Amino acid sequence: MRRRTLLIGAGAAVVAGGLGWAGATAFAPADRPLALVYRGPAACDGCAExxxxxxxxxxxxxxxxxxxxDEATSLTAASLGKAVLYAQPGGGTLDDGxxxxxxxxxxxxGWVSAGGRYVGFCLGGYLAGATPGFGLLPGDTDQYIASRAASVRTTKDTVVTVSWRGxxxxxxFQDGPEFRxxxxxxxxxxxxxxxxxxxxxxxxxxKGRVGVVGPHPEADAGWYxxxxxxxxxxxxxxxxxxxxETTLA
Structure with a gap:
């Protein structure tokens, strides 16, 4: 996946403006439920943001x-235990991720099985699968662009049309998974x-729930x-x- 500039686009600009600096970690008062977002070598620049x-x-x-x-909060069973949701952003190839x-x-x-909520975007969706991956799905993932009759064949950044709730x-879209x-x-x-x-x-x-998506609904204007x-x-x-929201419900 193309490496993106940190905090690009309108949505990210709102976040940065509200915080006063781009390197801040927490985004809301401490009494709100905690959501953890992975940021590290398995995520592309700008995807976690x-x-x-x-x-x-x-x-x-x-x-x-x-x-x-490299974050103040490590990804451990203890840190997950304090969160209601864990998000895995997009990144590079599945093997590298x-x-x-x-x-x-x-x-x-273990955390999801005990009641946690996992949300995965693109690579995060692939990683929810089993070959290889976390094994969180009742099945597996595959490469949409390699499927028969796929309307998108390129691995380059592009767009894709889906039917969302009809x-x-x-x-x-950038080489996202389909879910089998x-x-x-x-x-x-x-x-x-x-x-x-x-x-x-x-x-x-x-006891938990897993929400995954192949395209990038989190993409802001800067990505485009x-x-x-x-x-x-x-x-x-x-x-x-x-x-x-459906995953949290």
Missing amino acids: AVAALLRATTTPLRVEYCGP WRQMRRYAEDIR RDRTLY LRPGSGANVLATYDTGAPAAVVVAYG RSARLAMPDGGQDDLGRDLV
Whole structure:
């Protein structure tokens, strides 16, 4: 995935302006439920910040903190135990991402199984799968652009049209996954690609819940400008909020 400039775009600018500096970690009063966003070598520059901005804009009031190997908060069973939600942003390839994240797999699985909420965007969706990944889905993931009759074949930054709750919507896309779920899994399919394959789903895992999406509903205007793409009228952050709120419900 293309490396993006930190805190680009309108949504990120609001966050930075509210905090006064781009390196701050917490985004809300300490009495709000905690959401952890991974920031580190498995995430592309700007991806964690875009997810944090999305979480900050959800109806559920959340206190957002970054976690990772170089953050004040480490990604551990103890830090997860203090959170209601953990978000895995987009990043590079699945193999590279898994090399960085496999050390955390047992803690993440245990936390979600006990009632935690996992939200994964693009690479975060791939990592929710099993080959390789955290094994949080009733099935696995696959590469949408390699699927039969896919309307997008390039690995470059582009857009894709999905049916989100029955309405056609265009989202930022860069080699995101489709989700191959076992029949009878009880998954809540929020969106499908034009092939009919799930593009965004929410599933149960133990006592917890997992929400994953192949495209990038968290992408702000800066992403589109950087890739020289036209941003959909009205944006798409409502879809990201839908994913998060459905996972939290």
